[in-house]
Amino acid sequence: MTYMQNRLVQFLVIYLLSMICGMAPIQAQVENNTPIVKIIQPKTSKPLKWNTLIPYSITVNDVEDGNSAYEEITDWEVLLIAKYLKDSSLVKDYLARIKLDLVPLFAMSKSTCLTCHAASSKLIGPSFDLIAKRYRENDRAKTYLTEKIISGGTGIWGEVKMPPNPDLNKAEVALIVDWILKQADNPTPFYVGMEGAIRAQKAQTNSDIGVYVLTAAYKDHGLTSAPKNQKLGLQTITLKIR
Numbered sequence: 001m002t003y004m005q006n007r008l009v010q011f012l013v014i015y016l017l018s019m020i021c022g023m024a025p026i027q028a029q030v031e032n033n034t035p036i037v038k039i040i041q042p043k044t045s046k047p048l049k050w051n052t053l054i055p056y057s058i059t060v061n062d063v064e065d066g067n068s069a070y071e072e073i074t075d076w077e078v079l080l081i082a083k084y085l086k087d088s089s090l091v092k093d094y095l096a097r098i099k100l101d102l103v104p105l106f107a108m109s110k111s112t113c114l115t116c117h118a119a120s121s122k123l124i125g126p127s128f129d130l131i132a133k134r135y136r137e138n139d140r141a142k143t144y145l146t147e148k149i150i151s152g153g154t155g156i157w158g159e160v161k162m163p164p165n166p167d168l169n170k171a172e173v174a175l176i177v178d179w180i181l182k183q184a185d186n187p188t189p190f191y192v193g194m195e196g197a198i199r200a201q202k203a204q205t206n207s208d209i210g211v212y213v214l215t216a217a218y219k220d221h222g223l224t225s226a227p228k229n230q231k232l233g234l235q236t237i238t239l240k241i242r
């Protein structure tokens with residue numbers, strides 16, 4: 001059902017109900033629905049293998065924004081985080097803190113940073129893990145990077161220029177910078193888009209086992225009347241790796 005059809009049905013149901021109750025039609029209080037995000041691939045039934053490429057695919061269905069099956073969802077607004085944990089007993093704690101990754105990642109996807117920066121490979125700009133390693137020992141990194149992101153610039157990583165981002169507010173950028181600076185020691189591998197491949201890391205020792213926690217997420221656009229009231233839809237699956 002399209003968004004408009006859905007709204008029409010909602011309106012008719014409320015209208016009929018109010019007629020039945022003998023009341024004047026009441027104003028419909030429409031809530032923004034939470035998007036339904038599903039990881040279709042990989043399946044949890046099969047353990048992953050170290051150092052392999054694992055194809056993934058995600059679907060998104062949101063009453064207001066549309067359905068990925070009909071290409072109504074913008075690909076780059078869907079994110080996947082693939083986190084390796086040494087032990088499945090760590091999963092619960094990790095998931096309790098997943099928003100610490102999702103909030104800065106969605107702030108970056110919204111403002112196009114992720115078209116130029118990836119977790120650990122170079123795109124137009126340097127990868128976040130290299131940026132974090134470069135500024136690891138630098139006390140002034142937070143202030144410097146916040147200003148640089150807002151005003152843009154060139155000459156540190158090469159000749160390519162990063163465009164300025166004057167629309168971002170300092171608090172939002174500070175949150176992003178905090179997250180980037182954490183990517184040296186405890187990186188969060190993330191992927192943009194509904195389809196792609198996850199690179200499972202190499203085992204450190206022959207006896208290594210552990211789990212991969214995959215979290216697919218989509219932040220909707222809210223209602224036209226209340227665009228700031230956004231809802232986050234996510235699905236998490238845990239896969240063994242050996």
Ligand code: HEC
Pocket residue numbers: 108111112113114115116117124125126131145148149153154155156157158159160161162163165168176180
């Ligand atoms: C059009 C591509 C592009 C976009 C969009 C972009 N960047 Fe960059 N970014 C670059 C390039 C190129 C560099 C390297 C600049 C240099 O060498 O000084 C860079 C550098 C950086 C650095 C390191 C700065 C330094 O001086 O070491 C950070 C941090 C960064 N970007 C974060 C972001 C964030 C956050 C956003 C979104 C708000 C963003 N970038 C958007 C291309 C981009």
